[in-house]
Amino acid sequence: MFEQLIQSIFQADFLFIIIRITAPILFAALAAVISEKAGVANIGLEGMMMITALFGFLFAYWTQSWIIGVLGAMFVGILLGLMMGFFSFKLKTDIILSGIAVNMLGAGGTIFLLNMFTGLRGNTGALVSPNILIPTIDIPLIDKIPILGEILSGHAILTYLAFIFVFLMRIFLYRTPLGLKIRAVGENPNAASSVGVSVIKMKYIAIAMSGALAGLGGAFMSMYYSQGWNQGMVAGRGFIALAAQAMGRGEPVGAMFSSLLFGLAQAMKTKVSGLRGMASYNYLIEMIPYVVTIVGLVFYAMSIKRKARKHQLRPIK
Amino acid sequence: MRDKRMVLFGFVRGAAAIALALAVGAIFIFLSSDEPFTALRYLLIGPFVSYHGGVTAFNTQNFYQVLAAMIPTIFTGLAVCVMFSANQFNLAAESCVLVGGFVGSLIGIYVNMTTGWHAVVCVLVASVVCGLIMLIPSVLKVKLGASEMVTSLMLNFVLLYIVLHFLNYHFADRSKGATMTFPFLESAKIPSIVPGNSKLTWGFVIAIIVSLLVWIFMYRTRWGYAIRMIGINESFSLYSGMNVGGTIILSSVIGGLLSGMGGSLEVLGRYNTFVWRELPGYGWTGVTIAILAKNNPGAVPLAAFFLAYLNKGCQLMSTHSDVPSEMIDIIQAAIFLFFAAEQFLSGFRQKLVVKTTREELMRTESLTATEGE
Numbered sequence: 001m002f003e004q005l006i007q008s009i010f011q012a013d014f015l016f017i018i019i020r021i022t023a024p025i026l027f028a029a030l031a032a033v034i035s036e037k038a039g040v041a042n043i044g045l046e047g048m049m050m051i052t053a054l055f056g057f058l059f060a061y062w063t064q065s066w067i068i069g070v071l072g073a074m075f076v077g078i079l080l081g082l083m084m085g086f087f088s089f090k091l092k093t094d095i096i097l098s099g100i101a102v103n104m105l106g107a108g109g110t111i112f113l114l115n116m117f118t119g120l121r122g123n124t125g126a127l128v129s130p131n132i133l134i135p136t137i138d139i140p141l142i143d144k145i146p147i148l149g150e151i152l153s154g155h156a157i158l159t160y161l162a163f164i165f166v167f168l169m170r171i172f173l174y175r176t177p178l179g180l181k182i183r184a185v186g187e188n189p190n191a192a193s194s195v196g197v198s199v200i201k202m203k204y205i206a207i208a209m210s211g212a213l214a215g216l217g218g219a220f221m222s223m224y225y226s227q228g229w230n231q232g233m234v235a236g237r238g239f240i241a242l243a244a245q246a247m248g249r250g251e252p253v254g255a256m257f258s259s260l261l262f263g264l265a266q267a268m269k270t271k272v273s274g275l276r277g278m279a280s281y282n283y284l285i286e287m288i289p290y291v292v293t294i295v296g297l298v299f300y301a302m303s304i305k306r307k308a309r310k311h312q313l314r315p316i317k
Numbered sequence: 318m319r320d321k322r323m324v325l326f327g328f329v330r331g332a333a334a335i336a337l338a339l340a341v342g343a344i345f346i347f348l349s350s351d352e353p354f355t356a357l358r359y360l361l362i363g364p365f366v367s368y369h370g371g372v373t374a375f376n377t378q379n380f381y382q383v384l385a386a387m388i389p390t391i392f393t394g395l396a397v398c399v400m401f402s403a404n405q406f407n408l409a410a411e412s413c414v415l416v417g418g419f420v421g422s423l424i425g426i427y428v429n430m431t432t433g434w435h436a437v438v439c440v441l442v443a444s445v446v447c448g449l450i451m452l453i454p455s456v457l458k459v460k461l462g463a464s465e466m467v468t469s470l471m472l473n474f475v476l477l478y479i480v481l482h483f484l485n486y487h488f489a490d491r492s493k494g495a496t497m498t499f500p501f502l503e504s505a506k507i508p509s510i511v512p513g514n515s516k517l518t519w520g521f522v523i524a525i526i527v528s529l530l531v532w533i534f535m536y537r538t539r540w541g542y543a544i545r546m547i548g549i550n551e552s553f554s555l556y557s558g559m560n561v562g563g564t565i566i567l568s569s570v571i572g573g574l575l576s577g578m579g580g581s582l583e584v585l586g587r588y589n590t591f592v593w594r595e596l597p598g599y600g601w602t603g604v605t606i607a608i609l610a611k612n613n614p615g616a617v618p619l620a621a622f623f624l625a626y627l628n629k630g631c632q633l634m635s636t637h638s639d640v641p642s643e644m645i646d647i648i649q650a651a652i653f654l655f656f657a658a659e660q661f662l663s664g665f666r667q668k669l670v671v672k673t674t675r676e677e678l679m680r681t682e683s684l685t686a687t688e689g690e
Binding site for chain 2: 043087090091092093094096097098100101102103104105107108109111112115116121236239240242243246280281283284286287290291293294297298300301302304305
């Protein structure tokens with residue numbers, strides 16, 4: 001059995017699958033990173049991805065253009081972010097609660113909206129056509145290299161975008177004035193405000209960007225990954241992304257590595273469940289990514305605590 | 318004078334939030350439905366009023382069904398109240414209901430006991446198991462500082478798959494088409510308190526009693542005080558010598574106990590065998606209830622009643638008109654956002670405060686004036 005497993009893991013297509021599975025988690029993890037940097041805990045990512053996935057798909061279907069679909073998903077994500085911001089910053093609803101509200105909209109509200117717009121129930125399988133799915137591209141030169149080409153070439157455009165965004169995000173946060181302001185607001189709002197930075201404005205910008213990134217993740221899910229919108233599609237990826245952000249110490253590159261870890265766990269899940277004799281363990285295999293998340297969080301928390309002890313500090317609560 | 322006005326303001330504000338949420342729901346109904354008025358009628362008064370050939374009557378069965386639907390959500394509402402009071406955004410009540418139902422079912426199927434005690438043992442064991450489960454997120458939080466929110470969310474999925482594994486491969490009744498356990502022993506079932514098919518069981522009475530007990534615990538005992546104080550100001554509690562870590566763990570374990578109890582009472586009261594194959598959603602309803610009740614256990618049954626009524630209304634609406642029952646999520650989300658908004662109608666409150674203060678000032682002025690004479 002393990003021979004089988006090892007054989008199927010040491011193949012180029014396994015790494016290809018990891019990258020494919022990681023992309024939507026990575027978008028959501030970056031969304032968590034940017035909002036957390038401004039001191040805003042965006043627990044609504046799960047719902048945001050569900051809603052933007054639906055609207056991305058619908059926009060693409062109505063216009064028969066995947067680009068409009070992706071842009072539409074980002075737009076709806078920004079609106080959702082601003083809505084959360086309005087309720088939390090202006091009306092002072094706890095940000096966790098506005099997040100849960102968005103998740104509720106994502107869970108049941110999307111089914112209602114789908115029915116309202118199209119009359120369909122539960123999924124959009126009937127509306128899928130090739131020109132509304134996000135196209136894949138082959139990278140010239142690299143696709144000629146034997147194994148590397150198989151792994152890196154032939155992904156969807158958004159997959160590459162996700163990994164490019166990791167570095168853009170890093171540059172944005174650490175090399176631009178706006179990024180500095182956002183980080184300042186997250187670290188010490190009073191200090192930021194005392195030098196004339198508008199705390200509320202920075203928080204709005206951060207959560208709107210978070211929404212846009214969640215929108216990209218949502219569009220990726222419905223317009224590439226599962227080829228159509230369905231009810232259980234996001235399956236906790238928004239929550240996993242929160243864990244990836246925490247494990248990645250709130251940094252874009254760290255979040256990328258923890259997202260890859262979850263991608264690996266998910267990919268293992270599909271591989272292991274395909275093996276002979278493992279059929280009756282499918283549910284336990286299904287839970288691997290979530291267990292990995294908890295274990296990862298525990299290790300992260302332990303490392304923080306150890307570091308705090310080394311510096312003779314009390315752990316930060 | 319001032320207190321009275323503020324209490325009244327609280328009620329007006331809550332009512333306005335709910336009215337606004339229902340208005341949002343109505344807008345969506347008008348947008349999506351061809352028969353909006355039928356849909357609205359069923360949503361708003363459907364649960365209690367039935368029409369039979371033009372005759373309107375109070376529908377007793379529906380009323381009982383609404384009360385029956387409150388059983389699990391009162392428990393999750395209480396659980397979330399206790400945990401949120403300690404500022405613990407622990408969301409594992411959702412899966413604890415499932416685990417509680419599953420554990421209660423297993424004992425109800427495989428352990429043979431005398432009538433009377435069997436059901437009690439099922440419910441108690443289920444509660445204890447869920448209380449122990451809650452140690453995971455709370456101990457990780459207290460000892461390591463791992464976010465209880467993220468761990469509990471992940472735990473929901475982990476527990477779901479563990480239950481599904483055991484349900485499918487160890488305890489399934491293979492003679493049935495769908496995946497389910499063997500039927501419960503009669504002695505394990507929670508008996509109904511009313512005739513008919515409404516499933517209004519003794520679980521409802523227990524839920525009301527437990528709400529009272531949790532209220533007493535939260536407002537009349539030292540531990541309840543510690544829990545609330547930690548929620549209000551954790552640093553203050555720490556520096557005044559409270560056992561903050563232990564109290565946080567205590568609040569989570571109580572949350573687990575309550576959700577497990579709710580889950581087992583629901584499953585053993587409503588079904589003949591364990592049939593849940595996904596998370597039942599009562600944990601999230603519990604969050605809404607806790608928000609509506611403002612973390613006060615005494616108000617939980619009222620909030621649970623409101624949501625059960627709304628839910629029943631949505632179900633009736635989807636059966637009798639073309640609006641899907643998922644409408645409830647949109648209304649719930651809107652209630653959530655407006656009700657939890659501290660600054661909602663704050664301008665109005667400001668005016669009220671100014672007005673009250675002015676009146677008081679004038680009164681004291683006239684009082685001193687008369688004294689001066």
